[in-house]
Amino acid sequence: xxAARVLRTLRxxxxxxxxxxxxxxxxxASARVEGEGLRxxxxxxxxxxxGIGELAAPTSLHAIARAVDDTVQLSDASAVEPxxxxxxxxxxxxxxxxxxxxxxxxEALRLVRSCLDRAP
Amino acid sequence: MTPARGTILLVxxxxxxxxxxxxxxxxxxxxxxxVCDDDVVDVLNLHRQILFGQADVxxxxxxxxxxxxxxxxxxxARAVRATPETIDELLLGVDVVVDGSDNFATKFLxxxxxxxxxxxxxxxxxxxxxxTVFSATGRGGPCYRCLxxxxxxxxxxACADVGVMGPLVGLVGALAADxxxxxxxxxxxxxxxxxxxxxxxxRRHVVGARTDCALCGTTPRITxxxxxxxxxxxxxxxxx
Numbered sequence: 001x002x003a004a005r006v007l008r009t010l011r012x013x014x015x016x017x018x019x020x021x022x023x024x025x026x027x028x029a030s031a032r033v034e035g036e037g038l039r040x041x042x043x044x045x046x047x048x049x050x051g052i053g054e055l056a057a058p059t060s061l062h063a064i065a066r067a068v069d070d071t072v073q074l075s076d077a078s079a080v081e082p083x084x085x086x087x088x089x090x091x092x093x094x095x096x097x098x099x100x101x102x103x104x105x106x107e108a109l110r111l112v113r114s115c116l117d118r119a120p
Numbered sequence: 121m122t123p124a125r126g127t128i129l130l131v132x133x134x135x136x137x138x139x140x141x142x143x144x145x146x147x148x149x150x151x152x153x154x155v156c157d158d159d160v161v162d163v164l165n166l167h168r169q170i171l172f173g174q175a176d177v178x179x180x181x182x183x184x185x186x187x188x189x190x191x192x193x194x195x196x197a198r199a200v201r202a203t204p205e206t207i208d209e210l211l212l213g214v215d216v217v218v219d220g221s222d223n224f225a226t227k228f229l230x231x232x233x234x235x236x237x238x239x240x241x242x243x244x245x246x247x248x249x250x251x252t253v254f255s256a257t258g259r260g261g262p263c264y265r266c267l268x269x270x271x272x273x274x275x276x277x278a279c280a281d282v283g284v285m286g287p288l289v290g291l292v293g294a295l296a297a298d299x300x301x302x303x304x305x306x307x308x309x310x311x312x313x314x315x316x317x318x319x320x321x322x323r324r325h326v327v328g329a330r331t332d333c334a335l336c337g338t339t340p341r342i343t344x345x346x347x348x349x350x351x352x353x354x355x356x357x358x359x360x
Contacts (some may be wrong), residue, residue: 105290
């Protein structure tokens, strides 16, 4: 485990629902992000920020992951936008880029929550 | 989608400001994106402040923002902290301000200065697993003080103490950027309060103006910026 990864995730580990055990599970977790644009970029960026250990993502997004964590295990995934990519984005939002960004952060949030015993 | 046109000020390039800046730059916004932050990147920021990578640690936060400029969009990046002394100049020519600062004193300062200057203000905050985005149109109420009245006097939760979930902050940044763009497109709603749950669900309420509001009420007590109003509670954080 790199010291940088431990330091980077301290503010998240401090959440009582994460803690040592939740953060250890995130370090060991793997995720897959498909598609392109701001949605996929933000999903990758937040997942790597959260300390995820293995990530499958389109090659074009690997540099974003490496800029944050040069120890994350990367593999390729499809750059084709998945169906229902914008599910869960509230109707009140109108700007396409803002909606895409929301969807990407939501994708990362759901993966992080799935690694925790007791998400709030 | 009508291209948004105008000048947006983004206060703070933290967990909220970083995704908001990226969205605003890519939205087709024509005009100026002014950003202000006097901080440098810390490794502890990296999980949620997505404009930055390892190579930026120790560098000014405004540097990566300068690279967001596009044809038709000027980025005016200032290594300045929003204070009673600097806020009026920061707001010059601004159509809408997005506050992504990390403490209540700055949030009230920006909301008051915007209200006094008739500038629309989007106030965004996140800590732990929750966040809120409030919109004021800058043409009378409802305003941030109609909802929250004043700077809290006691201790409030700070990211450093209780932690913050990175992707949750991203949801708040996206909602704030969208609210600012809706305002520029003539679709902004004064008094709109969006709250984000720990699972990422968004609820919308529209808050009414209060006739006794200190800023936008019938007999306002705040008619200019007085430094003492924005020092109490400093260090009281609402996330970044």
